[in-house]
Structures are given as C-alpha cells and as structure tokens.
Amino acid sequence: MKPGDHVVLFFKVSGNQTLSEKISTNLVLPQNWQILTQKTDNPKGQKSEETYVYTVNTPSQAEAGEYTLVFTVSENGFVKARKEIRIIIERVRKLEVTPLSFPEYLREGDVLKVEYLIQNLGNEKEKLTLKTSRGKIESSKDEYVLEKNESMKVWVKQDIGYSDENMWLATSDLTLGFKDTSEVIYQVKSIPVYANKNKKNDPYLRFPIEVSVLHNSYSGSTVNRQGLQYEVKGAGYLDFSRNNFLSFLAHGPSQTGFPYLGTYEQYSLRYTHKESSLTLGDYNLQISNLLELSRFGRGFKFDQNFKKTSFSVFFIEPRFYPDIKRSLGGSFFYKASPNIVLGFNYVSKFQVNNQVNAQDTFWANILSTTIGIKKENFWLDAELSGSQGNGRADFGVYSSLSFNKNNFRIYNNIVYAGKQFYGFYNNSWLLNNSVHYAISKKITIGVINNYNRINPGLDSTVYSQSPFYVGNVAEVIYRVNKLSRVVLSYNLLHREDRFEPKKFDYKEEFLRYTYFLNTLKFNLWLDGNYGYTHNLLVSPDISNRKISIRNMIQPEVKIGNGLSIGMNLEYLRTNRFSLKNEVQNYLYYGGTLRVQVKKYFSLSVMYRNNYAMDEFTERRTFFDMQATLNLRNHQLSLIGSQAYFPNVAQQNTLYFGLKYTLKINAPIAKNKRLSTLRGQIVGPENTRKEGILLQIGDQKFITDANGKFVFNNLVPNKYYVNVVRSSMNVDDIAAIQTPVEIDLKADSISFLNIPLTKSGAIIGKIQYEKSQFESDISKNKPNILAKLYNEKESFVTQINKEGNGFSFKEIKPGKWKIQVWIPGNQGKYLIETAASSELNIEPESRQELNFKVKIAERKIHFTENTFRLTAKE
Structure with a gap:
C-alpha cells in the first residue's frame, strides 16, 4: 500500500x-x-x-x-x-521545489536572489545535496536532512553580468540530489535583466584608443638604467555593420638592457573583414605543436575561413631566435565532421648550421599532418611531421589524448623529435601518462608517469628551460567535501640539471601529503613529503642516500569584498644540493596582499625570500607589485619587480615602471539614421504627472509640468522604457506592464503614452477547521501559497509567519485571478473560499478574501457487492 x-x-x-x-x-x-x-x-x-x-x-x-x-x-x-x-x-519519495521570492526584473550588475521552498512530501527522512549551476547557495552545506512533512527555505544568489543586449533573461536554478540514486529534482526561474546603458544609443561609431607613457627604472649591484617608452594601441570596428575590425599596437623604443617582458619595441597591425584576417608587423606565430608552437617575429600572416575549410599563409623573420633567419609557409584545415578536423602544414626555414659555424646556412623544409577529434568522453590532438635539411631527414610525433568514461579518466601525452628534426623541438622525448579511477564520489586512486627530455626552441625573451625529469607517482585522492580534499602519494623521481656545470642531479623516493581547503573567505594549502634523497652529484652509490623532509603551509584570508592577505612558509631539509652530501636546512617564506576598491583602485603585492636551487630553471619572482588607479579616461599604474632570470648574467636586480594611460573613445563616423522617442504620462487628475523619472538604459528624463518627455539621438533598436517607482506617489502605479518595450525605426519619431492609475490591494485571511479524525490543523499548519495572475503578470506569496493570512499590495486595477493551494496536497486538504477566484481590482480599493482550510474527510458509498471511497464535500 x-x-x-x-x-x-x-x-x-x-x-x-x-x-x-x-x-x-x-x-x-x-x-x-x-x-x-x-x-x-x-x-x-x-x-x-x-x-x-x-x-x-x-x-x-x-x-x-x-x-x-x-x-x-x-x-x-x-x-x-x-x-x-x-x-x-511502500516508500514514497516526493519532494517539491517552489520559487517563493524573486524580483520582477533586474539591472545588469545587480545581484539576483531567489528564495526556494523545499518540501518533503514523502514518507521518509531524506538526505539531500543542493547544487546550482549559477552563483552560490547561501549557508551551503554538504548535506541537508529533511524529515517527512518538513520544509526548508534556501536562497540562491548570483551576480548578474553584462551583455551586449538591452534586455536578456537571467536564470536561477536549484538541483536536489540523493545519495542512493542518480535521479535529481531540478527547478529553474528566469528573470528579465535590463541594461544600465543602451548598447547602441551612441550616435557615433567610436574607436577605443589608449595612449601610454612608461618610465622604466632598472638597478642592480653594478648597473643602473633609466628609460622612457611610449605605447599606442587600439581595437574596434570600422563600420556600423561590424564587418570590419582593426587592432594595432605601437610600443617602443627597445630597451634590451632590461630583462623584463615588454621592454622591446613592437609594431603590430591586424585587420579583419568577416572571415578574412591580415596581420602585419610583429606577431607571435603559432602553426602546430611540432612545426612552430611559439615564435615572435616580424612579417605577415593571412587567414581565411570558410564553412568547411580554412587556410593561412605567412612570412616571418624571428627577432629573438638567431638560429632561424626567416620562415615561410602555410596551413590548410578541413572540417570532416562537427567532431573531426584534419590539417596539413608546411614550413620552410632558412636555418643556421651551428654545428659548423654561424656563417653556414641552409633551407629546412618541414611537412606535417594533424587530426583533432573532440567528443563528449574522448578527445585527441595528434600530429606526424617530417623534415629535410642540410642533406638529412628526420621526423617528429606529437599526441595528446584524453578519455573519460564512467569512473575512469585516462590521459596520455607524447612528444618525439629526432636529432635532425628542424621543427620547434629537437632531440626530444616527452612521455606523460595518467590513469585515475573513482572508487566512489569521495575516493579516487591513480598512477602517473612522466618522462621529460625535451629541447624546445624558445625565444631568448622566454626565461624558462625545464630540467630533465623522470617521475612515477601512485596517489589516493580523498574529497572530504566539496570545499576540501586530501592527496596521499608515493613518489619516485629523478631531476637533472641540463646545463654544465650541473647544480643538481638527484633521485628521490618519498611519501607526500597535500591538503587543499577553498572557502569563500579562507583558502589553505598544506604540502609536505618524507623520504630519501640520493645525490648523484656526489656518488652513484645508492647507499649514500639520506633522509629528506619538506613541509609547506600557504593560507589566505579574504577580509570583506576587496582585501585578501596570504602567506607562505616552507621548510626543506635535504642533501640534494650539497657537493659534500651533507644534509642542509632551508627556510623559505613570503606573503601576498591584494586590495580592490571598487573599480577605481587595485593593489597586489607579493614577496618571497628565496627558492630551492632546482626551481631556478624558469623566471622566479622575489618581489612583485602592481598598483592601478582608474579615473574615467585616465589610468595610472605602478609596477615593481625583483626576479631571477635564467641565463642572465646580472641578477638580484630591481625594476620599477610608472605608466600613465589616456583612454580615448574616438568618434570615426556618425549614424545618420537616428530616432527620437516622445511621450507623455497620462491618467486621472488625482495622479501626479510632473517630476516623474523615466529611464532608457543609462539615459534619464524627468517629465515636465504636463508629464511630457523626450529621448533624442537613439540608434534604431529595441529599447525598454522604465518608470522609476521612487519618483511616483505611494498609491500611483503604471497601468501597463513596465519596463515598456518599444522598437524604434531608423530616421523616425515614435510616440509613447504611459497611463498612471491608483493601485488596489488584496488581503487574504486563512481560517482552519478541526477534523473529526485528526488533531487540530491550526496546531500543525501546512505551507500555503497564493498566486495572483493575469495574462501578462503573476505574483506568488506565502502566508505570514502567524499562518493566518497573506496580502498583495500596489496591484494594477483590472481583472485578475487568484489561486490558493498547498504544495503536495494529494487530496489531504480542502480549501474553500467565499468569493470567486476571478477578481476585478478597482483603483484605491481593498478587497478581503476569506479561505477555509480543513482536512478532507472520507465518505464511503456502499452497494450490495462494492463500495466507493470519495472525499466528503
């Protein structure tokens, strides 16, 4: 039963x-x-x-x-x-989710808050998980317990972003999950959002330009340099139809004595017309993973896209890679299906033969074919390439694969390039594999293998050179909850310095623990390991290995909306860097500070005293600061840095840069097909029509003594006219639904009348009647909802805390319908009303409605052989 x-x-x-x-x-x-x-x-x-x-x-x-x-x-x-x-x-699982409280509409940048009523109408206690795909749930917990015939309320909160539209719909959702089934209960509520600023109301087509002056200061133990640079950049459309787009950058002059990113001159221009694009000057060339993954130089590149195919051609002279004098080539892609793309690439490089001398050059030709497959549970990016140059041929292979099915997650990455391969890699091997299996929602086990001996051809401005590395890891991941997780692993690794003389070469075997905690106000990272280190700089004899210990803590506290403070502390006890194989102690410490004052001022500061020796294979920052002041069209930035740069002789240098930027929204064309909107506030004599504020996006107008208003220079578009409620008398209300949608045509004058009227109100009273068979219903009052609606609008409310009534105030006069119901009633309750469900609201009227709530009694009809059970009327 x-x-x-x-x-x-x-x-x-x-x-x-x-x-x-x-x-x-x-x-x-x-x-x-x-x-x-x-x-x-x-x-x-x-x-x-x-x-x-x-x-x-x-x-x-x-x-x-x-x-x-x-x-x-x-x-x-x-x-x-x-x-x-x-x-x-039988067990009956029945839960209902009802949006209870929500705004009629929002403005962009607002916060959307929706209150949901969750009721357990089943016959057993339920353990629930609540999720939302947008925003966050206030007072969120990992699990909620809801007894039978019990209800609770939760608020779902999300920030409303910005859009290019004048109106769009923002959706709030709530999903109820259970531990014993994959089925979920889903509820969604959509709210209209109106723009604060009309996206197309400027009569001019404007091109954003930024003009900057940068003063550089660079000092060290033996050097002290000053420099001044300029920068002009812009990006925007050239026509109202948005078919032509232009971006450019001019930055200079070069200050190569500053080992800091961006101190060299750069002159770039990019023009796009629909599906065609032309790049001139300095740009970063990316062809494929094997041929050219990143190469900054000067030249041109042309791209053309079609529905099923695309191609590009290029010429470039690398600026910071002396082994290549110039390169030219192109690519062709064919979209075989929505999930499969085939590619063909060709590059010809005028190369320096460093094995002989810097004067010996030759042309290297490289071909490759690529395939990209992207499906729901599987994706593959693979490339096979062959090169010929200097009388020798070789090849390269690249593959990146991911597979995710049910509880399995597999990842594989391969890079191989021969000794005579003249692509982005040379004489390289990279093999990365990982397999993970989720035993449950909380526990995942996995194994990871890494083998890295790659030699990428990086520009000299890229301060990074990875060491040779071999690593094998077996790990267990335990998700304590959605905010924290613990990782325990067993590790075998070998790290070797690729430069001579070697500063480190060691093997390690250790147990590692990692703990992450991420909340809205506090983040914590704990990391440490205990094991043995074999210093290969000293002896290949494994008996010389010694105990190694490492512990690190990194907390961060968020104070308010614009301030966060963090620190890091790391202790290392090891013999890996000692030429005498001695165990040495190292202590590293530092902190971070972030400040954000609305949109006007931001500050970030980072400090660290030092790093382990094997971490100096890439740029490492000891001190970093950036402060930015924004004042409308002006921006002032202060940048500071002290860092280590691999392969740079002068170290421990301090850099400061002061940058002033003027933002110009330059008009380049005027729209000659503008529109005008004229209108008037109308209504009875007892409604005030003067001084009422109307708004279209960011434009506002206050009505004159006759209630008239006008909006000029509007670009033809769809707009939404809103009457600001606070500018009206208390009992006055717009007789039509607002904001009012109006579609303005080009080179025209449109008229709009907005009628005002006096509002009405509805007061509902609830009376409870006792039942013959059950206890007094007034002692265990059910959740009662009331809905007032017509063809265009609807409002929902809940009975008050005392459980004896509800109200709808400031209602537009007219015909409405009212519905009062108990969610999940299932025929248990009867609701009677003394009035009709169809109402006619008069101006300045107040209608009272009485509703009787009682438990439905059963009435049995007997015949000679059968009976029938119905609710008693």
Whole structure:
C-alpha cells in the first residue's frame, strides 16, 4: 500500500454452534491508523458464522515498512481467536521545489536572489545535496536532512553580468540530489535583466584608443638604467555593420638592457573583414605543436575561413631566435565532421648550421599532418611531421589524448623529435601518462608517469628551460567535501640539471601529503613529503642516500569584498644540493596582499625570500607589485619587480615602471539614421504627472509640468522604457506592464503614452477547521501559497509567519485571478473560499478574501457487492 490509501478487511468468525452474544471483536491498529467504517452482516446469537468488515485508512505520512494489524475474538473477556494481518507501506519519495521570492526584473550588475521552498512530501527522512549551476547557495552545506512533512527555505544568489543586449533573461536554478540514486529534482526561474546603458544609443561609431607613457627604472649591484617608452594601441570596428575590425599596437623604443617582458619595441597591425584576417608587423606565430608552437617575429600572416575549410599563409623573420633567419609557409584545415578536423602544414626555414659555424646556412623544409577529434568522453590532438635539411631527414610525433568514461579518466601525452628534426623541438622525448579511477564520489586512486627530455626552441625573451625529469607517482585522492580534499602519494623521481656545470642531479623516493581547503573567505594549502634523497652529484652509490623532509603551509584570508592577505612558509631539509652530501636546512617564506576598491583602485603585492636551487630553471619572482588607479579616461599604474632570470648574467636586480594611460573613445563616423522617442504620462487628475523619472538604459528624463518627455539621438533598436517607482506617489502605479518595450525605426519619431492609475490591494485571511479524525490543523499548519495572475503578470506569496493570512499590495486595477493551494496536497486538504477566484481590482480599493482550510474527510458509498471511497464535500 501507499501511505494515505485505505484497505478493506473481511474477517469470517465461525464456531461449532450459534455464536453467543457475549462474543466481542476488536481490531488493533498501528499508531495513527484509522478505522473509517466497520459493520457485520448478522446479529449475534442467530448463526454459527459471522462476517466483519473494516475499512482502514493509513496516515498520509506513514513511514515505509511492515505494519501488523491484530484482529481478536473474545468471549467473557477472554481471547478465543487471534489473527495478524501484515501490511507493507511502500516508500514514497516526493519532494517539491517552489520559487517563493524573486524580483520582477533586474539591472545588469545587480545581484539576483531567489528564495526556494523545499518540501518533503514523502514518507521518509531524506538526505539531500543542493547544487546550482549559477552563483552560490547561501549557508551551503554538504548535506541537508529533511524529515517527512518538513520544509526548508534556501536562497540562491548570483551576480548578474553584462551583455551586449538591452534586455536578456537571467536564470536561477536549484538541483536536489540523493545519495542512493542518480535521479535529481531540478527547478529553474528566469528573470528579465535590463541594461544600465543602451548598447547602441551612441550616435557615433567610436574607436577605443589608449595612449601610454612608461618610465622604466632598472638597478642592480653594478648597473643602473633609466628609460622612457611610449605605447599606442587600439581595437574596434570600422563600420556600423561590424564587418570590419582593426587592432594595432605601437610600443617602443627597445630597451634590451632590461630583462623584463615588454621592454622591446613592437609594431603590430591586424585587420579583419568577416572571415578574412591580415596581420602585419610583429606577431607571435603559432602553426602546430611540432612545426612552430611559439615564435615572435616580424612579417605577415593571412587567414581565411570558410564553412568547411580554412587556410593561412605567412612570412616571418624571428627577432629573438638567431638560429632561424626567416620562415615561410602555410596551413590548410578541413572540417570532416562537427567532431573531426584534419590539417596539413608546411614550413620552410632558412636555418643556421651551428654545428659548423654561424656563417653556414641552409633551407629546412618541414611537412606535417594533424587530426583533432573532440567528443563528449574522448578527445585527441595528434600530429606526424617530417623534415629535410642540410642533406638529412628526420621526423617528429606529437599526441595528446584524453578519455573519460564512467569512473575512469585516462590521459596520455607524447612528444618525439629526432636529432635532425628542424621543427620547434629537437632531440626530444616527452612521455606523460595518467590513469585515475573513482572508487566512489569521495575516493579516487591513480598512477602517473612522466618522462621529460625535451629541447624546445624558445625565444631568448622566454626565461624558462625545464630540467630533465623522470617521475612515477601512485596517489589516493580523498574529497572530504566539496570545499576540501586530501592527496596521499608515493613518489619516485629523478631531476637533472641540463646545463654544465650541473647544480643538481638527484633521485628521490618519498611519501607526500597535500591538503587543499577553498572557502569563500579562507583558502589553505598544506604540502609536505618524507623520504630519501640520493645525490648523484656526489656518488652513484645508492647507499649514500639520506633522509629528506619538506613541509609547506600557504593560507589566505579574504577580509570583506576587496582585501585578501596570504602567506607562505616552507621548510626543506635535504642533501640534494650539497657537493659534500651533507644534509642542509632551508627556510623559505613570503606573503601576498591584494586590495580592490571598487573599480577605481587595485593593489597586489607579493614577496618571497628565496627558492630551492632546482626551481631556478624558469623566471622566479622575489618581489612583485602592481598598483592601478582608474579615473574615467585616465589610468595610472605602478609596477615593481625583483626576479631571477635564467641565463642572465646580472641578477638580484630591481625594476620599477610608472605608466600613465589616456583612454580615448574616438568618434570615426556618425549614424545618420537616428530616432527620437516622445511621450507623455497620462491618467486621472488625482495622479501626479510632473517630476516623474523615466529611464532608457543609462539615459534619464524627468517629465515636465504636463508629464511630457523626450529621448533624442537613439540608434534604431529595441529599447525598454522604465518608470522609476521612487519618483511616483505611494498609491500611483503604471497601468501597463513596465519596463515598456518599444522598437524604434531608423530616421523616425515614435510616440509613447504611459497611463498612471491608483493601485488596489488584496488581503487574504486563512481560517482552519478541526477534523473529526485528526488533531487540530491550526496546531500543525501546512505551507500555503497564493498566486495572483493575469495574462501578462503573476505574483506568488506565502502566508505570514502567524499562518493566518497573506496580502498583495500596489496591484494594477483590472481583472485578475487568484489561486490558493498547498504544495503536495494529494487530496489531504480542502480549501474553500467565499468569493470567486476571478477578481476585478478597482483603483484605491481593498478587497478581503476569506479561505477555509480543513482536512478532507472520507465518505464511503456502499452497494450490495462494492463500495466507493470519495472525499466528503
């Protein structure tokens, strides 16, 4: 049976002789079960056999499980016969999610808050997880427990972003999940969002330009340099149809004595027309993973896209890679299907033969074919390439694969380039594999293998050179909750300096622990390991290995909306860097500070005293600061840095840069097809029409003494006119739905009248009636919702805390309908009203409605052989 259902039980009592009038029967029920009717077919003392009929009703919230009903026959107070009836109540899982409180509309940049009512209308306690795909749930927990017939409310909050449209829909959603099933309950609510600024109301087509002056200061133990640079950049459309786009950058002059990114001159221009693009001057060339992954130089590049194919051609002279004098080539791509793309690439490089001398040059030609496959659970990016140059041929291979199915996650990455391969890599091997399996939602196990001996051809301005590395890891990941996780791993690794003389070459075997905690106000990272280090700089004998210990803590606290403070502390005890194989102690410490004052000022500061020796294979920052002041069209930035640069002789240098930027939104064309909107506030004499504020995006207008308004120079588009409620009298209200949508045509004048009227109100009163079979309903009041609606608008509210009423205020006059209901009622309650559900709201009226709530009583209709159970009217 399901909870709330009824069952009819027939008991036949028989004896060897006529049944005595002293015979009595009794049906014992579980707690809260009810006997609706009972009858017998014969008077006692007339026959030796009697039939007893009981109609039994189960509680609507009866828990799932087995229940026992006991029927007894007694004579003179002694039980003569006993019969047990076992009834199984099914589990009913029924939860309802109702958006309860939400705004009529929003402005971009606002915060959307929606209150959801969650009710457990089933017959068992439920353990829930709540998720939202947008924003966050206030007072979020890993798990919620909701008893049967219990409800709770949660707020879902999200920031509303910005769009290129004047109006769009923002959606708030809430998903209920369960541990014992993959099924979910999903509820979504959409709210209209209106722009603060009309996206197309500027009569001019403007081209954003930034003009900057940068003063550089660079000092060290033996050097002190000053420099001044300029920068002019811009990016924007050249026509109202947005078919032509131009971007440019002019930065100079070069200051190569500053080992800091961006101190060299750069002159770049990029023009795009629909699906065609032309790049001139300095640009970063990226062809494929094997041919040219990143090469900064001067030349040109042309790209053309079609529906199924695309191609590009280029010429470049690398500026910071002396082994290549110039390169030219191109690419062709074919979209075989929505998930598969094939590519063909060719590059010809005028190369320096460093094996002979810097004067010996040759042309190297490289071809490659690529394939890209992207599906829901699988993606592959692969390339096969061959090169020929200096009388020798060689090849390269690249592959990156990911597979994710059910609880398995597999990743593989391969790079191979021969000794005579003249692409981006040379004489390189990279092999990276990982396999992870999720045992449960909380526990994942995995193994990782890394083998890295790559030699990428990097520009001299890229301060990075990875060491030779071999690593094998077996790990267990435990997700404590959605905010924190723990990783335990067993590690075997070998790290070797690629330069001579070597500063490190060691093997390690250790156990590692890592803990992450990420909350809205506090983040924490703990990391450490304990094991053995074998210093290969000293001896290949493994018996010389020694104990190595490392511990690191990195917390960060967020104070308010614009301030965060963090620190890091690391202790290392190891022999890996000692030429005498001695165990040495190292202590590294530092901190971070971030400040954000609205959109006007931002500051970030980072400091660290030092790094481990094997970490100096890339640019490492000891001190970094950036402060920015924004004042409309002006920006002032202060940049500071002290860093280590690999392969740079002068170290421990301090850099400061002061940059002033002027932002110019230059008009380049005027729209000659502008529109005008004229209108007037109208209504009864007792409504105020003067001084009412109307708004279209960022444009505002206050009505004159006659209630008239005008908006000029509007670009033809769809707009939304809003009447600011705070500028009207308390009882006044727009008689039409606002914001008002209006579509303005080119070179035209449109008219709009906005009528005002006096608002009305509805007061609803709830009365509770007692039931014959159950306790007083007023002591256990159900959740009651009321909805007021018409063809265009609808409003939902809940009864007040006292449970005796609700109200709708500031309602537009007109015809409305009202509905009062109990979510998940299932026929248990009846709601009666003394008035019709269709209402006619008059100006300045106040209507009171009375609703009676009572538990539905059962009425049984008997016939000769059957009966029918209905709700009693």
